[in-house]
Amino acid sequence: MMEAKSRVAIYCRLSEEDRNKQSETDDSNSIQNQKSMLIQYSIEHGWEIYNIYSDDDYTGSDRRRPEFNRLLEDAKNRKFDIVLCKTQSRFTRELELVEKYIHGLFPLWGIRFVSIVDNADTANKGNKKSRQINGLVNEWYLEDMSENIKSVLTDRRKNGHHIGAFALYGYKKDPDVKGHLIIDEEAAEVVREVFTLFSQGYGKTAIARMLNDRGLPNPTEYKRLHGLRYKQSKLKNSTLWKYSNIADMLVNEMYIGNMVQGKYGSVSYKTKQNKPRPKDQWYRVEGTHEPIIDRELWDRVQVMIAQKAKPFIVGTIGLFARKARCMNCGYAMCSSKSHGKHYLKCPCRHVSKDACIGAFISVERLEKAVIEELNKLSMEYLDKDELGQNVQFNHDLQGQKESLKAEISAYEKRIAEYTKGIRELYLDKVKGILSELDYLDLSKDFVTQKERLDKLVIDAQKRLDVIERKMLIGDDRRRLIEQYTNLEHLDRVMVETLIDYVLVGRKDPVTKEVPVEIHWNF
Numbered sequence: 001m002m003e004a005k006s007r008v009a010i011y012c013r014l015s016e017e018d019r020n021k022q023s024e025t026d027d028s029n030s031i032q033n034q035k036s037m038l039i040q041y042s043i044e045h046g047w048e049i050y051n052i053y054s055d056d057d058y059t060g061s062d063r064r065r066p067e068f069n070r071l072l073e074d075a076k077n078r079k080f081d082i083v084l085c086k087t088q089s090r091f092t093r094e095l096e097l098v099e100k101y102i103h104g105l106f107p108l109w110g111i112r113f114v115s116i117v118d119n120a121d122t123a124n125k126g127n128k129k130s131r132q133i134n135g136l137v138n139e140w141y142l143e144d145m146s147e148n149i150k151s152v153l154t155d156r157r158k159n160g161h162h163i164g165a166f167a168l169y170g171y172k173k174d175p176d177v178k179g180h181l182i183i184d185e186e187a188a189e190v191v192r193e194v195f196t197l198f199s200q201g202y203g204k205t206a207i208a209r210m211l212n213d214r215g216l217p218n219p220t221e222y223k224r225l226h227g228l229r230y231k232q233s234k235l236k237n238s239t240l241w242k243y244s245n246i247a248d249m250l251v252n253e254m255y256i257g258n259m260v261q262g263k264y265g266s267v268s269y270k271t272k273q274n275k276p277r278p279k280d281q282w283y284r285v286e287g288t289h290e291p292i293i294d295r296e297l298w299d300r301v302q303v304m305i306a307q308k309a310k311p312f313i314v315g316t317i318g319l320f321a322r323k324a325r326c327m328n329c330g331y332a333m334c335s336s337k338s339h340g341k342h343y344l345k346c347p348c349r350h351v352s353k354d355a356c357i358g359a360f361i362s363v364e365r366l367e368k369a370v371i372e373e374l375n376k377l378s379m380e381y382l383d384k385d386e387l388g389q390n391v392q393f394n395h396d397l398q399g400q401k402e403s404l405k406a407e408i409s410a411y412e413k414r415i416a417e418y419t420k421g422i423r424e425l426y427l428d429k430v431k432g433i434l435s436e437l438d439y440l441d442l443s444k445d446f447v448t449q450k451e452r453l454d455k456l457v458i459d460a461q462k463r464l465d466v467i468e469r470k471m472l473i474g475d476d477r478r479r480l481i482e483q484y485t486n487l488e489h490l491d492r493v494m495v496e497t498l499i500d501y502v503l504v505g506r507k508d509p510v511t512k513e514v515p516v517e518i519h520w521n522f
Contacts, residue, residue, distance in 0.1 A: 006112075007080040008047040010038045011071055012054045013090045031056060034086050036430055041116055042084060049423055050080040059093070072101070075111050085115045160259045160285030166228060168254050169219035170292050181289040187222060188292045194249055195293050199300050204246040205350050211241045212352035218245055240352055250305060253284070256298050257291035260284050319363055320344060320502065323495060327505035327515060329356040335363075344504065359504045361514050366504065369516045371487050374498070377520075378485040397467055404464040411457045418450040497521065 012034040031054055042049050051074070053067040063069075068091075074080065083106070085091045091113070092098060102113045102122060113122045156163050161179030170191040174180040190211070197207050211218075217225055221239040253260050262283040264276055324333040326346035333344040342363040349358030425443045428434040434442070484494060498521055505515030 005046060005048040006082055007050040008042050008082040008084050009050050009071055009074065009080040010035065010042065010052045011068070011083060011085050011091060012038070012052070013058060013065070013068070013085075014056050015059050034090070035426075037086060037116065038084050039427065039430055043427075047082060047084075049427075050074075051419055052423070052426075063097075075101075075106065075109055078109055078111075081110065082112045082114060085113075087117045088115045088120045091115070154283075157259075157261045157283035158285070160288035162259060162288075163261065166223060168252070169222060169249075170255065171289070183290055183292060187219075190216060191249065191255060191292050194246060195255075195297055195301055198246075198250060199297060199304065204243045204250075207246050208241040208243055208351040212355065216241070218242070240348065240355055242347065242351055250301055254289075255291065255293045256295060257289055258284060258286045259288040318342070319490060319492060319495060320366060323499055324361075324366065324502050324504055326356060326359040327503040327517065328359060331356070333359065333504060357506050359506055359514075361504050361516070365514065366502065366516065367490050370490060370495075370499070370502070370518060373516075373518050374484060375486065401464065401467050404460055404467065408457055408460045408464065411453050411460065415450055415453045415457070418446050418453070422446045422450065 012031050014031050014034075035052060035054070039049065039052075053071045055065040055067045058065045058068075071083070075083065083091070088098070088102075091102070102120075106113055106122065113120065115121075156179060162173070162181050163179065167173050167181055167184070170184060170188045171181040172184040174182045194207055194211075197210070198204070202210075217239055218241045249255070260282055262277060262281065318335050320333075321335075322332060324344050325331065326333055326348070329346065329348050331346060331348050334347045336343045336345055344359075344361050344363060344366065346356055346359040348356040422443050425434065425446070429436065429438075484498060487494070500519040500521050502519070503515075503517040505517075507514045
């Protein structure tokens with residue numbers, strides 16, 4: 001009986017600094033070279049290539065690399081036997097991850113780690129120290145590089161040079177002088193209008209609405225429309241001007257020619273997470289670029305802002321904060337207060353008449369709706385006549401779970417077939433059997449189908465996760481309902497415990513009822 005071939009997962013990584021691509025979607029020469037080297041090495045050793053994982057534009061310290069994390073998930077599920085890289089640093093530059101995965105979890109999962117250039121191989125017990133030294137050297141490299149970059153950037157900030165990836169709305173980068181900003185007249189006209197309108201007594205929300213009614217793109221959308229690779233969270237109505245856009249603009253000294261940078265600082269070189277810095281630690285240099293707003297208008301606006309400002313109540317959080325969402329557009333509802341009562345409203349309706357039909361409800365009314373629904377659930381769930389339905393509910397969940405698992409398995413089987421086809425085509429291209437043009441033509445449909453199936457797997461897995469979560473907390477369902485029966489009022493702890501989120505709709509003009517849809521944590 002023939003011995004089964006070892007399945008190898010090839011991992012490649014390229015940082016921004018060593019790229020050489022014709023376009024954003026192309027593989028760089030370095031990635032292509034890594035793939036060719038690793039494929040050839042696998043063929044020479046008689047290994048079956050399970051999959052090729054490739055991260056472009058990511059550093060070795062970035063733990064959010066999509067393909068890196070996909071590889072780890074597949075490793076956890078024992079889908080291959082070997083991880084193969086060009087060097088250990090392509091997998092990670094962090095000693096912590098070397099110990100966690102290469103020396104820790106990979107052996108538990110029965111996975112061997114091999115890197116070609118630095119001869120790392122976990123099958124060779126004698127070179128563990130070498131791998132640890134490589135990890136330590138790479139860690140030092142990251143730390144030194146981080147400190148060196150910080151030092152250079154600090155000097156540039158102190159000298160008033162702009163170092164951001166994108167210029168502030170209203171400006172653009174000077175193509176002739178690095179670190180200098182020049183006015184983008186198209187956007188600058190909008191900035192001047194915002195300051196002028198506010199000085200004339202218009203509120204921030206009213207100004208945002210006026211800009212939206214004219215169809216003007218907000219700063220993030222403006223960047224994208226002008227070809228900049230600007231990324232932001234995928235929220236609905238992301239093209240709209242909001243209160244916050246106007247508020248931030250009106251206090252930004254950059255518009256009077258002062259360079260202000262360093263408002264946020266990194267937590268560590270090991271993460272991209274930033275935290276706000278105290279104002280006295282910002283880098284502020286006056287007169288570095290041409291102002292869009294003259295000093296007289298700026299001063300008048302700052303006085304008006306100071307007069308309108310209201311002190312915040314520190315340490316308080318709304319009862320339904322981050323829980324209540326507009327049923328129509330999905331945005332988190334914001335709070336307001338009128339005549340001593342607290343209300344929740346959709347913010348989009350106020351910035352554009354076409355953005356959303358709106359949602360509005362008093363906190364008192366929403367609290368009452370939640371308590372009534374909870375009491376109704378309690379009566380239904382704890383009634384002995386209803387216990388059989390709860391058992392059936394659990395059976396239904398189990399059936400849905402098995403169905404989804406079968407669905408995912410079928411998708412993954414087809415993905416494996418397409419992956420194998422793509423891999424065989426790639427190997428034929430590497431061997432010279434196929435031309436580059438033929439390879440691209442033949443593999444295009446395979447790649448399209450595989451990507452479609454990948455999305456279906458992700459969607460099905462999300463639904464499976466929801467079902468498994470419901471099953472996991474199913475035993476706590478009775479306890480939670482019994483604990484919170486016959487309530488008169490809710491507090492924040494109860495809301496966090498019981499509610500995932502609440503959807504609030506627009507009041508019915510006839511019945512005067514406000515639709516409320518509660519999504520529980522159980």
